[in-house]
Amino acid sequence: MAVVLFTKMQATGNDFVMIDNRNKIIADNDYAGLAQCISNRKFGVGSDGLILLEESAEKKLVMIYKNPDGSDAGMCGNGARCFVKFAQSLGYPNDIKFKVHDKEYRGILKGEQVTVYFPLRTKVLPTSINGENIYQVYTNTEHIVCPVKPVILGDEKMLTVKGRELRNHKSFSPIGTNVNFMSGLSTDSVELQTYERGVEDLTLACGTGAIATALAWHHQNNGKEGEQVMTVEVKGGTLTVSFTFEQTTSEYHKISLAGPASIVFEGTYYY
Numbered sequence: 001m002a003v004v005l006f007t008k009m010q011a012t013g014n015d016f017v018m019i020d021n022r023n024k025i026i027a028d029n030d031y032a033g034l035a036q037c038i039s040n041r042k043f044g045v046g047s048d049g050l051i052l053l054e055e056s057a058e059k060k061l062v063m064i065y066k067n068p069d070g071s072d073a074g075m076c077g078n079g080a081r082c083f084v085k086f087a088q089s090l091g092y093p094n095d096i097k098f099k100v101h102d103k104e105y106r107g108i109l110k111g112e113q114v115t116v117y118f119p120l121r122t123k124v125l126p127t128s129i130n131g132e133n134i135y136q137v138y139t140n141t142e143h144i145v146c147p148v149k150p151v152i153l154g155d156e157k158m159l160t161v162k163g164r165e166l167r168n169h170k171s172f173s174p175i176g177t178n179v180n181f182m183s184g185l186s187t188d189s190v191e192l193q194t195y196e197r198g199v200e201d202l203t204l205a206c207g208t209g210a211i212a213t214a215l216a217w218h219h220q221n222n223g224k225e226g227e228q229v230m231t232v233e234v235k236g237g238t239l240t241v242s243f244t245f246e247q248t249t250s251e252y253h254k255i256s257l258a259g260p261a262s263i264v265f266e267g268t269y270y271y
Helices: 028-038 077-089 150-154 156-167 207-220
Strands: 003-011 014-020 050-055 061-066 095-100 103-110 113-118 124-129 132-138 142-147 178-186 189-196 201-203 226-234 237-246 251-260 262-270
Touching (some): 028 061, 077 095, 077 103, 077 207, 077 262, 142 156, 142 207, 150 189, 156 201, 189 207, 207 251
Parallel strands (some): 014 050, 061 095, 142 178
Antiparallel strands (some): 103 113, 113 251, 237 251
């Protein structure tokens, strides 16, 4: 039995179990198994994912993320915001750089607000599934965005069924995709519900989904060129997505995600 100290955190309702693994208490081949156990809401701590803070041989910060089912994710935006605040609680500065897979991100903590800057250039790609118009947007992980009427966002049973169907659609095989349902509020604000791959359910927020949705909403509104700021309303609160759009290339870049993040509690888990 391993004794694991952990910190529970949340960012707009996306909750995570954070572990300081600089001393490699958890071996690489135990990440997936631990994630499945500790993320379980009945038999574990309960979370939308497991995040381990590590250091590379060059003493660079590294964020390891595992979904509740033990699978990998390309990136977790709200998890990264928690990572920045968690690092600060361990003595790191309020402005840090950290690696997720092969990409380096920057995070800045100001009070309860955390902003993460994405090393990303991406496009909004219109397509259709089962006759419905959707958008594919890669935000260092896979997303689709589905425009819906405002009333639909309240029908969570239907969103769960449809989200599961689209998440596993053959068009996105073999790894599947995250599914976002958006409804516009104004030209620079949008409401969102996300069905997350790996969680296999709706979550209160999804950071990379908020980015995908903000870009898709900008695209749908024949968005103007230059620097933009979009407000994304999720069930867990409000996120702010900033980006720059280039009309000549149809590319989005200089992308950042901002919102609150907080420590909920600390504890000991027996694994």
